[in-house]
Amino acid sequence: MRTLLLIDLQPDFCPGGALGVRGGEETIAVANALAPRFEHVVCTQDYHPEGHSSFHQHGGPWPPHCVQGTAGAELHPELRVEPDAVFPKGTRHEADSYSGFADDDGVPTGLHAYLQERGVRELVALGLATDYCVKATVLHALERGYQVFVVREGCRAVELDPGDGDRALAEMAQAGARVVSLDQVIS
Numbered sequence: 228m229r230t231l232l233l234i235d236l237q238p239d240f241c242p243g244g245a246l247g248v249r250g251g252e253e254t255i256a257v258a259n260a261l262a263p264r265f266e267h268v269v270c271t272q273d274y275h276p277e278g279h280s281s282f283h284q285h286g287g288p289w290p291p292h293c294v295q296g297t298a299g300a301e302l303h304p305e306l307r308v309e310p311d312a313v314f315p316k317g318t319r320h321e322a323d324s325y326s327g328f329a330d331d332d333g334v335p336t337g338l339h340a341y342l343q344e345r346g347v348r349e350l351v352a353l354g355l356a357t358d359y360c361v362k363a364t365v366l367h368a369l370e371r372g373y374q375v376f377v378v379r380e381g382c383r384a385v386e387l388d389p390g391d392g393d394r395a396l397a398e399m400a401q402a403g404a405r406v407v408s409l410d411q412v413i414s
């Protein structure tokens with residue numbers, strides 16, 4: 228069974244957000260275009276407690292973002308999708324989580340168990356950001372035996388270094404993901 232996996236489509240990762248990714252808002256339309264074609268849609272949600280270990284103030288790499296209970300941490304308001312399930316990640320102070328499958332210390336989010344129970348073998352993935360959470364989630368999905376398609380137009384990259392987005396897509400493809408266009412998924 229095929230499932231659409233929407234990764235961290237949250238206001239804080241879009242322009243104007245706490246950790247805005249250039250063009251991030253353009254991924255929402257891609258998700259909205261695809262969702263009606265899927266019987267099953269699941270979302271991941273970056274969802275940190277205040278003062279999370281990934282924030283600058285605690286020596287982490289990022290400005291505070293996706294703080295639990297704030298508007299920036301919610302699923303994007305323009306997302307017209309009724310997900311079957313939402314999997315929050317990075318919810319404990321001490322562990323960050325780029326991957327939607329497991330926190331950095333290995334604690335599972337529940338996504339894998341959920342998909343296994345439903346017999347899902349194939350994931351069509353998109354979201355934010357290509358070079359962090361999309362990459363980590365896709366690599367974990369491949370390790371867990373899923374066939375993964377990554378929708379290029381549905382992803383945008385942070386690009387701390389120019390080219391990080393393309394390198395991340397190449398890394399996912401190298402690991403076995405198929406990087407596809409929106410048209411390829413729809414047709």
Ligand SMILES: [Zn+2]
Nearest residue numbers: 273281293317
């Ligand atoms: Zn985060």
